[in-house]
Amino acid sequence: MLVDPRISIIDERLKGIGKIIAVSSGKGGVGKSVIASTLALTLARKGFKVGLFDLDFTSPSTHIILGIEGLQPKEEKGIVPPKAHGLHYMSIIYYSGDYATPLRGADVSNALIELLAITKWEKLDYLILDMPPGIGDATLDLIRLIKNIEFIIVTTPSKLAFETVKKLSSLLKSLRIPMLGVVENMKMNNAQLVRQQAKKIGITMLTEIPYDPKVEEAIGNTNKLLNTTLAKKAEEIASRI
Amino acid sequence: MHEWALAEAVISAASETAEKEGLKEITEVRIKVGELQQIEPEILEFALAQLKTGKLRNARFHIATEKALLKCRACGHEWLFNRKKLDESTAEAIHFVPEIAHAYIKCPKCGSPDFEIVAGRGVWLESIKGVK
Numbered sequence: 001m002l003v004d005p006r007i008s009i010i011d012e013r014l015k016g017i018g019k020i021i022a023v024s025s026g027k028g029g030v031g032k033s034v035i036a037s038t039l040a041l042t043l044a045r046k047g048f049k050v051g052l053f054d055l056d057f058t059s060p061s062t063h064i065i066l067g068i069e070g071l072q073p074k075e076e077k078g079i080v081p082p083k084a085h086g087l088h089y090m091s092i093i094y095y096s097g098d099y100a101t102p103l104r105g106a107d108v109s110n111a112l113i114e115l116l117a118i119t120k121w122e123k124l125d126y127l128i129l130d131m132p133p134g135i136g137d138a139t140l141d142l143i144r145l146i147k148n149i150e151f152i153i154v155t156t157p158s159k160l161a162f163e164t165v166k167k168l169s170s171l172l173k174s175l176r177i178p179m180l181g182v183v184e185n186m187k188m189n190n191a192q193l194v195r196q197q198a199k200k201i202g203i204t205m206l207t208e209i210p211y212d213p214k215v216e217e218a219i220g221n222t223n224k225l226l227n228t229t230l231a232k233k234a235e236e237i238a239s240r241i
Numbered sequence: 242m243h244e245w246a247l248a249e250a251v252i253s254a255a256s257e258t259a260e261k262e263g264l265k266e267i268t269e270v271r272i273k274v275g276e277l278q279q280i281e282p283e284i285l286e287f288a289l290a291q292l293k294t295g296k297l298r299n300a301r302f303h304i305a306t307e308k309a310l311l312k313c314r315a316c317g318h319e320w321l322f323n324r325k326k327l328d329e330s331t332a333e334a335i336h337f338v339p340e341i342a343h344a345y346i347k348c349p350k351c352g353s354p355d356f357e358i359v360a361g362r363g364v365w366l367e368s369i370k371g372v373k
Contacts, residue, residue, distance in 0.1 A: 002273075003366040005247070005254035012253065057340075078246030079337065092341070095334035099344035102354050110362070111340040118246040118337070 006117035010145050013078075013116060016123040017051070020146055021180065021241060024131040024139065025154045026164020028059075031185040031230075032154045034215060036130035037065045038225055038234040039152075044086040045226070046238060048125040051081065054091040055142070056132040057111055058103055063093050067220035078120040085222045090119055105137040112141050134164070135171050143177055150178040152206065152237070155194060156186045162197055169203055180241050181206035185230075206240055209233040243337060244280055247364050248288035252297060254366050259296050264371035267300045271368045275361035277309035277322050277339045279332060285364075296371070309361030313348035320349055322361065339363060 014020065023036035033056065040052040054062040063069075066085055072094055073079040081090040092101065092111065103111065121127065129149075132138050142149055151172055155161040165182060172179050181204035184194040188211050198205050209230050218224035225231060251272060259267050270289075274280045282304045289302045309322035324332055327345065334341045339362050347354050 001258075001366075001368050003254050003258060005250040005364060005366050008253035008257050009246070009250035012249070075243055077249075078243060092338065095338050095341045096344045097334075100354075101341065101344040103340055103343055104355075107340045107343065107358075111338050114338050114340070114363070117250050118243055120246070 004113070006113050007145070010113075010116045011147065013119060013121065014127075014146060017121060017127045018125045019241070020127045020129065020149050022129040022131050022139075022142060022149055022151045023154060024151055024168065025133050025161075026135075026166075026168045027161055028133040030133075030154045030156045030161055031209075032133065033061045033130050034065055034230065035154055035183060035185060035209075035234065035237075036128050037062045038228075038231050039237055040087050040126070040128040041066075041085060041222055041226060042231060042234040042238045043126050043128075049088075049123065050086070051088040051090065051121055051124045051127040052130065053127060054093070054130045055112065055138055056130055057092045057108055057138075058101060058132070060091050060093050060096075062130050063091055065219055065225070066222055076120070078118045080120050080122075088122060088124065090115070108132075108137045109141050112138055113145070116145060135168055139168075143172075143175055150180050152180050152241070153182045153203070154185055155182060157184060157188065157191050157194055159193065162194055166197075166201060169201060179203055183237065184208045186211045207233045207236040244284040245288045247280065248285055248292055251289060251364065251366060252292045255297060255300070255369050256295070258366070258369055259371055262369075262371075263373055264296065264369070265373060267297050267369050267371040269301050269303065269368075269370040270297070270366065271303045271305070273365040273367050274304055274306050275309055275339070275363050275365075276306055276324075277335065277342060277358060277361050278363055279324060279336045280364065282306065305367075307361045310359040311342075311346070312357045312359045313351060313353055314355045314357055315353035316348060316351040318348055318350040319359070322346075
């Protein structure tokens with residue numbers, strides 16, 4: 001017998017959290033981390049208690065989007081995420097710093113289980129998870145380990161991006177994992193492909209976000225970020241989840 | 242005291258196992274601690290003693306440490322983790338999340354960060370004994 005004791009405590013660690021929302025995508029580069037960060041900020045500004053957990057261990061970026069530097073979690077019978085911009089914020093960067101952390105699938109799983117087992121969240125209304133792209137180990141582990149997880153899927157108007165949305169949504173459907181809906185990001189014109197396809201496969205269209213060059217300028221500055229069109233659209237998402 | 246969080250996990254896993262095996266009382270719990278995580282056995286033992294209740298009330302805990310063996314996936318070289326070669330903040334980062342070793346440790350032979358943790362990672366529940 002060799003039992004990994006960490007699995008047994010994960011439910012206990014997450015029991016004080018209202019909704020756990022995984023902001024995910026079929027492929028990278030669709031703006032998932034910016035949307036996860038802005039959604040978390042928007043919910044916090046509405047007065048909810050919100051946590052943001054960056055689970056993209058090999059390419060974490062929410063700390064850059066939110067301009068978070070020099071923070072460390074408190075150690076108190078586990079680790080307690082510090083607060084940044086009103087969010088209870090957790091990321092592997094507290095431990096990896098700026099170093100590249102090349103992790104294979106099994107290592108990603110282990111790091112994920114470790115952090116889920118030792119992180120002590122306060123009572124939260126929402127925990128937003130910034131997921132790594134795709135349907136790899138982290139996605140499968142979270143589905144296995146977090147009972148009440150719900151997904152938001154981010155895509156761009158590209159056919160290529162939406163093809164991967166189909167795969168992710170088909171996996172979630174087959175496992176009976178709730179999907180809150182799809183967000184179409186960086187929309188350049190009036191193309192209806194994503195809306196039509198989402199309807200066809202039975203996923204709610206949460207919002208369409210026009211391409212906004214101001215988002216890049218707002219990276220690292222939460223006040224600027226909350227003044228973008230993307231933030232206005234994040235309000236729409238917040239009101240629907 | 243992050244050992245406390247792991248001790249809570251051990252107690253929870255031992256209770257679940259006892260439930261599955263139909264044990265009324267647990268008398269002994271054997272735990273394996275990987276050296277890579279640099280857990281202080283005394284702190285873990287103290288936390289376990291504070292946390293044991295119910296079926297675990299009279300349980301004795303045995304903690305064994307396992308050497309951390311790393312194997313390079315690029316050149317196949319095997320080597321033992323050496324805490325003394327790390328500075329304080331690196332050692333602490335690995336203590337919290339052992340996989341962080343991939344950010345700081347390289348194969349001493351070829352310099353690759355692509356290595357496998359063959360043995361000595363994390364905390365494991367090895368066995369429990371009890372009364373049915």
